[in-house]
Amino acid sequence: xMKRILxxxxxxxxxxxxxxxxxxxxxxxxxxxxxxxxxxxxxFEAESLQAQQVASDLSRLVVQxxxxxxxxxxxxxxxxxxxxSSFAQPIAYPDWRAINAQALITGAVTVSGNQLIVKFxxxxxxxxxxxxxxxxxxxxxxxxxRMGHKVADAVYxxxxxxxxxxxxxxxxxxxxxxxxxxxxxxxIMDYDGANVQFLxxxxxxxxxxxxxxxxxxxxxxxxxxGFPRINVLNVANxxxxxxxxxxxxxxxxxxxxxxxxxxxxSLSNGGNTDIYRTDLSTGQHVRLTSAPSIETAPSLSPxxxxxxxxSDRSGTQQLYIMSANGGEARRISxxxxxxxxxxxxxxxxxxxxxxxxxxxFHIGVMRTDGSEERLLTSSFLDEGPTWSPNGRVIMFSxxxxxxxxxxxxxxxxxxxxxxxxxxxxxxxxxxxxxxxQP
Amino acid sequence: MQSPGTYISGIGHIGLxxxxxxxxxxxxxxxxxxxxxxxxxSGEEFDQMRAATTPExxxxxxxAPVQPVINEDPPPAPAEQDPPEQAPPPEPxxxxxxxxxxPPAPPPxxxxxxTDAAPQEPAQPAAPPPTPDVEVxxxxxxxxxxxxxxxxxxxxxxxxxxxxxxxxxxxPDQSAEAEVVEEEQEATAPEEAATEIGIADLAPTTSARPxxxxxxxxxxxxATEPEPETETAAAEPEPAPQTSEDDVADALAxxxxxEASSAAPAVAAGPPMTGAERDSFRIxxxxxxxxxxxxxxxxxxxxxxxxxxxxGVVQGDVQLISSDGDxxxxxxxxxxxRRAILRCQRGGYQLPADKYDKWxxxxxxxxxxxxxxx
Numbered sequence: 001x002m003k004r005i006l007x008x009x010x011x012x013x014x015x016x017x018x019x020x021x022x023x024x025x026x027x028x029x030x031x032x033x034x035x036x037x038x039x040x041x042x043x044f045e046a047e048s049l050q051a052q053q054v055a056s057d058l059s060r061l062v063v064q065x066x067x068x069x070x071x072x073x074x075x076x077x078x079x080x081x082x083x084x085s086s087f088a089q090p091i092a093y094p095d096w097r098a099i100n101a102q103a104l105i106t107g108a109v110t111v112s113g114n115q116l117i118v119k120f121x122x123x124x125x126x127x128x129x130x131x132x133x134x135x136x137x138x139x140x141x142x143x144x145x146r147m148g149h150k151v152a153d154a155v156y157x158x159x160x161x162x163x164x165x166x167x168x169x170x171x172x173x174x175x176x177x178x179x180x181x182x183x184x185x186x187x188i189m190d191y192d193g194a195n196v197q198f199l200x201x202x203x204x205x206x207x208x209x210x211x212x213x214x215x216x217x218x219x220x221x222x223x224x225x226g227f228p229r230i231n232v233l234n235v236a237n238x239x240x241x242x243x244x245x246x247x248x249x250x251x252x253x254x255x256x257x258x259x260x261x262x263x264x265x266s267l268s269n270g271g272n273t274d275i276y277r278t279d280l281s282t283g284q285h286v287r288l289t290s291a292p293s294i295e296t297a298p299s300l301s302p303x304x305x306x307x308x309x310x311s312d313r314s315g316t317q318q319l320y321i322m323s324a325n326g327g328e329a330r331r332i333s334x335x336x337x338x339x340x341x342x343x344x345x346x347x348x349x350x351x352x353x354x355x356x357x358x359x360x361f362h363i364g365v366m367r368t369d370g371s372e373e374r375l376l377t378s379s380f381l382d383e384g385p386t387w388s389p390n391g392r393v394i395m396f397s398x399x400x401x402x403x404x405x406x407x408x409x410x411x412x413x414x415x416x417x418x419x420x421x422x423x424x425x426x427x428x429x430x431x432x433x434x435x436x437q438p
Numbered sequence: 439m440q441s442p443g444t445y446i447s448g449i450g451h452i453g454l455x456x457x458x459x460x461x462x463x464x465x466x467x468x469x470x471x472x473x474x475x476x477x478x479x480s481g482e483e484f485d486q487m488r489a490a491t492t493p494e495x496x497x498x499x500x501x502a503p504v505q506p507v508i509n510e511d512p513p514p515a516p517a518e519q520d521p522p523e524q525a526p527p528p529e530p531x532x533x534x535x536x537x538x539x540x541p542p543a544p545p546p547x548x549x550x551x552x553t554d555a556a557p558q559e560p561a562q563p564a565a566p567p568p569t570p571d572v573e574v575x576x577x578x579x580x581x582x583x584x585x586x587x588x589x590x591x592x593x594x595x596x597x598x599x600x601x602x603x604x605x606x607x608x609x610p611d612q613s614a615e616a617e618v619v620e621e622e623q624e625a626t627a628p629e630e631a632a633t634e635i636g637i638a639d640l641a642p643t644t645s646a647r648p649x650x651x652x653x654x655x656x657x658x659x660x661a662t663e664p665e666p667e668t669e670t671a672a673a674e675p676e677p678a679p680q681t682s683e684d685d686v687a688d689a690l691a692x693x694x695x696x697e698a699s700s701a702a703p704a705v706a707a708g709p710p711m712t713g714a715e716r717d718s719f720r721i722x723x724x725x726x727x728x729x730x731x732x733x734x735x736x737x738x739x740x741x742x743x744x745x746x747x748x749x750g751v752v753q754g755d756v757q758l759i760s761s762d763g764d765x766x767x768x769x770x771x772x773x774x775x776r777r778a779i780l781r782c783q784r785g786g787y788q789l790p791a792d793k794y795d796k797w798x799x800x801x802x803x804x805x806x807x808x809x810x811x812x
Contacts, residue, residue: 025716025797025799025800026800028805029724029727029803029805030807030808031724031809032724032727032729032806033724033729034729037728100781126777126780126781127773127776160730160733161733161734161735161770162766372811413732414732415811
């Protein structure tokens with residue numbers, strides 16, 4: 001009897017795994033690969049004779065935008081098996097699978113007089129279906145670059161699930177001349193360094209320009225009067241307005257509030273620097289900090305409820321967070337070195353900062369509670385981070401060492417990858433990334 | 439959520455382990471020991487027994503004498519002889535005292551048991567091995583053959599192939615006109631063998647090195663190996679001389695075959711997927727799962743399901759079963775998972791065909807928590 005029971009149990013134990021596998025095979029995958037998504041962009045179809053050059057340039061711009069992120073890699077046209085000669089042509093998916101193109105972008109361009117129409121479709125090659133519906137943009141021929149950026153933004157957004165940042169602009173300080181007599185003026189450019197336009201002349205020193213939330217105005221610090229003052233510049237007509245301060249006060253490091261109606265900034269008076277908020281319509285000032293130490297570089301959270309700023313109240317320069325209305329602040333940076341110029345991410349989850357430690361400067365990010373600090377760059381002088389509109393890329397200025405050192409602007413993905421300089425003629429510093437254009 | 443099979447397995451394991459610990463139902467039977475009587479005898483008695491049973495060295499003519507190694511040096515005195523080489527290295531035993539030599543008889547082998555039964559040497563073969571002529575050398579050098587056999591063999595001729603059977607060289611008869619022509623065959627002879635293992639045989643010829651790790655077994659390609667071929671291949675081997683071990687193996691194979699045939703209708707359930715098979719499948723999908731650690735999709739876990747045909751190709755759509763996170767990130771994460779599954783299938787996932795019922799439906803959880811930026 002006991003032998004039978006023993007045999008039954010043995011059979012039961014041996015059979016249990018088989019019973020356990022009834023139903024679908026279940027697997028859990030926790031390790032993937034980190035590599036660019038491959039995509040193919042056959043030259044957009046020119047639906048009119050005048051559109052040929054624009055179609056070619058525009059499709060190349062889409063490729064540059066996507067490949068420039070480091071998240072995508074183009075499959076060159078020389079590898080194409082089939083060609084897309086017509087926008088309405090059905091897609092031969094096997095041909096694109098064979099060259100391992102995961103995404104396929106087709107488009108067509110029409111030029112009629114000064115009007116430019118661009119339409120495109122995005123295909124997920126391996127699932128054999130279109131990702132989203134086709135889109136069409138209309139604009140002027142002169143604005144073809146914006147049209148290309150729009151197409152790239154749409155593709156980026158559909159594949160990554162995040163907003164794009166290609167159709168955006170950056171305001172910065174353009175620099176020229178030797179280091180001991182450097183001329184500075186405000187300039188604005190496309191995110192990729194194209195279409196640089198100057199907003200001020202170089203008669204006075206300008207610092208720290210900051211875009212308004214909708215990109216129509218720029219705040220900056222000017223030394224036109226000999227003391228630092230905050231100006232508000234209208235990007236469209238380059239009209240300026242100065243923020244009123246009392247004689248002897250120095251105002252600097254301004255940023256717009258999230259609604260663009262007020263400005264938070266640092267005000268230095270009698271050797272003490274604190275953070276203030278001024279309503280742009282009424283001119284009313286509100287003091288947000290009142291410590292005897294230096295509080296500066298305020299940056300609002302995306303929801304406008306909190307401010308991250310730098311302070312030396314602990315004896316060294318560190319980062320703190322307080323309510324947007326002032327009050328008790330809590331320190332979030334505790335690493336070695338000094339932390340400054342904090343900027344809250346548009347996503348709200350990270351704070352970018354400049355860190356100085358052991359003779360090197362770094363651009364880094366940390367969570368808003370100070371955890372998970374990661375340094376993304378390291379050089380002789382990296383400073384002034386600014387976030388892309390989607391919170392994915394950080395742009396900053398880097399200065400090289402020595403009397404002949406120059407400033408230039410770099411961008412880096414928040415993963416720390418894809419560090420690259422912006423192709424700009426001359427020196428450039430203090431970038432501020434504006435929003436996506438409408 | 440655990441499946442019922444998991445519970446059954448758990449209960450079964452616990453019950454079995456408990457039973458083994460407590461030992462219910464096991465009958466303990468006393469071990470049987472063989473009694474061996476041992477008595478002490480004197481040296482003279484032992485010498486008498488040896489003289490009665492051990493053939494006199496030099497009197498036995500070897501059947502197939504191994505080429506002796508002639509020792510040019512004069513033989514040493516018998517008292518200075520070393521113990522026979524087949525004896526294990528003497529541990530703390532002192533060498534024979536030269537000044538007070540024992541009786542001229544050779545010392546007994548250390549591993550020879552002394553009983554009051556018949557004085558036989560259990561380590562020796564039934565037939566006493568031929569020994570080389572001691573008149574040539576009292577300290578014969580064992581032949582340095584690579585092969586050890588109960589019967590020594592002479593070195594094969596230099597132009598003969600080594601084989602177990604001695605064959606004469608067959609040369610085609612050019613003059614013969616017989617229809618059946620004998621196949622040309624080279625002369626063969628058994629490999630040289632000795633009855634003893636020489637010291638040189640025991641010494642390694644090369645330094646011991648770790649054995650390289652065996653290659654991972656390549657999973658069989660079920661689609662290209664139909665089962666009838668396997669059966670045919672199993673039936674094709676040339677008949678070999680039957681041994682008792684072969685008989686056991688045959689009986690076991692027959693029993694397994696009978697069990698397999700009787701269980702044929704239940705093959706649909708099939709054996710479970712092994713861990714290696716599951717890992718192989720998982721790794722195949724891994725290599726195409728592209729995760730962007732900086733994206734919001736990297737914070738989303740998605741569970742997707744799909745079906746495979748017998749060649750391992752995805753049939754129909756890949757379905758999103760469950761997810762967490764906001765919808766935009768979920769869509770992106772799902773599309774990345776779908777791309778991984780579809781890209782890496784290529785001509786079909788390599789899965790065991792006989793376990794198709796175990797993998798025809800698959801649910802994969804893509805969890806990027808370990809890849810997020812930290």
